[in-house]
Amino acid sequence: MTEFLSILILILFILLFLINIVLNGSSLLSYFIGGAPFLPTPITTLKTMISLADIQSGELVYDLGCGDGRLLIEANLAYKARAVGIEISFIFCWIARINANLHQARITVLQDDLMKIDFSDADVIFCYLMPQQLNLLKKKFSFLKKGCRIISLRFEVPGWKPLSHVNRNDRIQQPPIFKYQI
Ligand SMILES: C[S@@+](CC[C@H](N)C(=O)[O-])C[C@H]1O[C@@H](n2cnc3c(N)ncnc32)[C@H](O)[C@@H]1O
Numbered sequence: 001m002t003e004f005l006s007i008l009i010l011i012l013f014i015l016l017f018l019i020n021i022v023l024n025g026s027s028l029l030s031y032f033i034g035g036a037p038f039l040p041t042p043i044t045t046l047k048t049m050i051s052l053a054d055i056q057s058g059e060l061v062y063d064l065g066c067g068d069g070r071l072l073i074e075a076n077l078a079y080k081a082r083a084v085g086i087e088i089s090f091i092f093c094w095i096a097r098i099n100a101n102l103h104q105a106r107i108t109v110l111q112d113d114l115m116k117i118d119f120s121d122a123d124v125i126f127c128y129l130m131p132q133q134l135n136l137l138k139k140k141f142s143f144l145k146k147g148c149r150i151i152s153l154r155f156e157v158p159g160w161k162p163l164s165h166v167n168r169n170d171r172i173q174q175p176p177i178f179k180y181q182i
Contacts, residue, residue: 038067038092041128041153045174046071048166049126049151052179055079059123062086064114064137069096071126073105081124083107086114120144128153141182150180 041049049071055061057080063071066085075081085107087093093111100107110117115136119125120143127134127150135158141150154175156162162178 038089039128040068041071042174043070045153045177046074049153049177050074050079052164052166052177053124053126053149053151055081055124058082060084060121061124062119062122062126064119064125064127065129066096066109067092067128069099069107069109072096072107072109073100073103075124076100076105076107077103084119085109086112086117086119088113115140122148124148125150126153127151129155131155131158134158144182146182148182150182152178152180 053061053075055075059079059081061072061075061081061083063069063083063085066072066087069085072081072083072085076083083106085093085096087096087109088111090111093109096107096109100109114129114133119140122144125141125144125148127137129137129152134152134155138157138160141157144150150157154177156178157180160180163181165176165178167176
């Protein structure tokens with residue numbers, strides 16, 4: 001029975017993946033020309049990112065490129081944050097939504113290109129994106145409200161001086177985390 005269920009879930013994921021390619025072919029291509037591919041953040045790193053963000057109950061938290069949604073789920077469950085994910089990939093949007101449902105977390109996942117979304121109302125922004133994307137985002141970051149924290153995993157916002165950063169000297173297993181405050 002468990003084996004049957006595993007095979008069913010595997011087939012479902014393969015189907016979703018194929019649908020994603022059909023619906024999102026051009027977006028997938030963008031991963032290879034500058035967009036960040038999906039790379040899940042290790043759980044210890046994820047918890048460090050969240051504690052660095054210093055989230056207060058009710059604050060509005062965005063994950064730009066939310067992948068499987070784990071950061072948002074933790075922010076909602078542990079810190080009562082209002083959590084919004086923006087994710088270009090159809091398949092990861094659904095994985096994040098299902099994941100949130102399984103954990104009984106209240107998060108919103110928008111399937112869109114993060115460059116097109118207005119997130120100027122954010123209190124906290126998480127991102128694990130490529131330097132080219134962070135560079136393009138600087139213009140949108142200039143509209144963020146005072147006090148907003150940006151937590152960027154692995155890559156710095158080009159030309160910006162971080163308020164603090166956590167560097168664990170092991171860039172592959174434990175990538176650095178940069179914190180900025182507007
Ligand atoms: C490195 S993963 C990070 C996932 C998650 N934030 C985490 O820390 O586990 C980057 C995610 O950004 C998404 N992404 C890349 N470019 C994007 C874009 N232009 N708009 C929205 N999502 C994007 C990818 O599909 C991928 O899921």
